[in-house]
Amino acid sequence: MTAELTPAQLIEKHRPTLDQALDAIRSRAYWSPHPEHPKAYGEGGSLSAADGQAAFDALRGARFELDQPGSDGWTATELSPYGLELGIEYPHADVDALLPAMRTGMAAWREAGPEARAAVCLEILARISARTHEFAHAVMHTSGQAFMMAFQAGGPHAQDRGMEAVAYAYEEQTRTPRTADWSKPQGKRDPLELRKEFTAVPRGISLLVGCNTFPTWNGYPGLFASLATGNAVLVKPHPRAVLPLALTVRIAREVLAEAGFDANLVALAAEREGEGIAKVLAQRPEVRIIDYTGSTAFGDWLESHAPQAQVFTEKAGVNTVVIDSTDDYKGMLSNLAFSLSLYSGQMCTTPQNLLIPRDGITTDAGRKTYDEVVTDLAAAVDGLLGDDARANALLGAIVNPQVKERVEAAAGLGEVALASRTITNPDFPGATVRTPVIVKLDGAKPDAEAAYLTEHFGPVSFAVAVDSAADGVDLLRRTVRDRGAMTVGAYTTSPEVESLVEEACLEECAQLSLNLTGGVYVNQTAAFSDFHGSGGNPSANAALCDGAFVASRFRTVEVRKPV
Template sequence: MSAVTPAVLFDRHEALLNRAIEAIHTREYWSPYSENLKKYPEELVKSAPEDFKALCNQHFELEGPATTKKITGERSPYGLDLGTSYDQPDMGQLVDVMHSLIPQWRDAGPKGRVGVCMEILQRLNDMSPLMGHAVMHTSGQGFMMAFQAGAPHAQDRALEAVVYGWDAMNAVPATARWNKPQGKMDPLVMDKKFTIVPRGVAVVIGCSTFPTWNTYPGLFASLVTGNPVIVKPHPAAILPAALTVKVAQEVLKEAGLDPQIVSLAVDTLEEPVAKDLVMNPKVKVIDYTGSSVFGNWIEQNALHAKVFTEKAGVNSIIVDSVSDLKAVTRNLAFTLSLYSGQMCTTTQAIYVPKSGIDTPEGKVSFDEFAQALATATSKFLGDNDRACMVLGAIQSEATAKRIDECRSLGEIVLDSESRIHAQFPDARIRTPLILKVDGKDQATYSEERFGPISFLIATESTEDSMRLAKEVLDEQGAITLGVYSTSDAVLDQAEELAMDVKVALSCNLDGGVFVNQSAAFSDFHATGGNPAANACLSDAAFLVNRFVVVQSRRHV
């Protein structure tokens, strides 16, 4: 008999669950998992680098169907081969196994599934220092960002999904007695039972730049609602997903459940398996993060499944006037530099009137603003050690090539340069490229150029900036929109624009909050209302489409 049951796990974490429910309804600041590395056991923090190295050049063991071959090939953007290998099962057999596990996971019930999910998250949090190194050496993020975004912040987003799932499932009563009066006749009385039933096998397709942060919401949203989950990581970032699946399998097994309820599917860039997976008719839920090309293909072809996608967009900022030019350019310098612009939230298009902007010191011309931003960015990256920590490494060689290709798209305000990392001399590190273009050159700046590439767009006026931004956002979508203005009327116009194009708006950020950062339990990430993403992380709609309610009724 199992030493622990899913119900026991629910009781263990119920207090945290209730606090998280409160958080999603108030949207105030709250985070259950500390982003402060010093809050974690010192011995785990110290041993994490060696624990990571111990996973390299080894075979990673997980539960799963018979292996067809072993997959390897991860290479750190910091210049070293991981050498870790993973089993690749037959994808059709894997889906069949997962499908056979649906009744068992369904019958664990909402409480049981919540308990299991929260225990998985607790154990993932315990291994956060190790996860930081795994995310760093697959994504290229600097260690502190890899630790925070890849571990506690990702866990925050996962718990948020679990809580929204619990909220949605808990709103449905398990039973009801239906008593309909009939006047002088005996009433009609029935007992009704309502069961949360998962849609089927779920597949989560991860990305290389945020292998946990972008994977966890879909993984835990499907899992908590009863769908066995296949995690299909990007071939360049398998290790963080494998560590996650291993923890999930350990918890499931200890709870008396089949560990394969969460399984790993790996592939290579040369022989991808994602299309075969998502087109299997038993796959009923798909989460995808990545390029618009494949995301659109999934949406158009996987009609048998509920599909949740986050794709490419053109994140934008409109500059009208500022109250503190130095503070604004410092904020933007950090925004453009953080993880070398390899975030789905990083600004690419910055609209500024040709006539300049108003500041307390007087009018600042378009060229003066451009120079101020270039100077602020150069100054911010002046210390090489700090620059390397903030920039991280370029995840893909294709992104590094894109920087070179984009130099000819406009007048260079700040050129991208290579940096040498003190600890990892072979790291692929680049500083931001900032270009000046005219507002009429819409074809140049209206396409996402992934990486540390941004455009200062000279417009006829703030009104023209709003118009151009709307055209681009209507067509391409975005995750973030920013505005700088000392005018309440302009800020109101920007809010109207944000509602029209359905994108999150940030106003006058000039301190410690940046447009490309998103806080779980408070910020909704994406809206699901524009071409950049068809779903929001996380809201009720992200959860309720992952299950159905099946009722059974009988006369009393």
């Protein structure tokens, strides 16, 4: 095979970016090579807004050709949460033919070494980045995210997380030198001398089990971490969110082939309706790594039923905010209102339980009772979403009927402080749009526990009355320990309460955001700086991204011989 792009050319092109990424993960200062603003695209080879829209439209109602081996028909399982007809058919894989084909190119991919693999991965990301406008529509019409969020979270932020994984993978593989000369003194005799060669070798085939809500953002870290460490990657998208990952696979295959590697190092396993192929794939002996985002039930199943594989999971959790006191009451309310509303609360990081002392809190606007805080927060959400156009742009669409059912059922769990409203999306009349519901619960009543100690994924929050801030911290601890949490927030002006919350998060292993009142939200993390999840509580067994996320995706083989 003649390479159109040599690995050396790709290294020359991408090494400066890789070095910046390596600096960023060490300093954890702000950095991103991927612009967030839609207007930044359209020049230098990237698709403009109009071109991205046209590219997306051209995909609809057609077969998505991938030219991968072992296809035995076509499958179409997507339904846009906006009601848009997608009608895209994907090749359905015969895994008995596909898996062996994926192994064919692994030796050459391993031989290429960590730097060439990183450069190929960065080229894939660069081409994805150039098509961010196209991806934005693909993410929007599979996840139900509003356009701007689909653009940013599904585009540059996802690409950042992918690049972060590449940087970690590169660093981890190069901690051991390629060769070493070893000379052990033997007193008066000649020293013992060996020449040692160290090679990072892959585990095997890595399986990515994608999710419906963040197909690229949650998918890229595992995909790129595994590819950069020499593994082949089989992408099994969520049946309702195939397109963003199918586009990704197609681009990856193009780049691999152009660089002289086997395109089958990355392949798609789109499934038929109700096929449940993830379970089958997860137990194949060729599959040695699994990345998964989704329900706790299936994540727990994977963790205990695929012993041949390294399993990285992100599951459900009960995210909690402790509200003790604030010197910016308005800022706190508007910050929380935004966090609860963004993408209709359908983020794994959206707060669910707001723990508020029943005797109220101290603020810069005076003492506020529990009822006042809840009422003011409800008003803040109402204000934020008062204009339908703005509400649609923030809420997006409800991703599936189960979320809608949970919103409707929430009203029956306690006193409703803020009722969920239905909003019409004039551009997409078929979209199901709901504003958040806030329900009051008493933390001291045992029968309320079943509600607030369960994840209600979607725009459902509980204002839980607690006896005191300290009592709230106890509940926070119990919640994180028993149910897990991707995020914890706290508002306090008291150093004592701050210490209590911090100690709880350190001991129960949860990521904490303190006193956010401006433009940073508890549910958002920035690649290269923030860890997404801790990997140390039941909501996830891994964090994005750290050494542990990449270190076990490869092994180091040593060959030693006398000099």
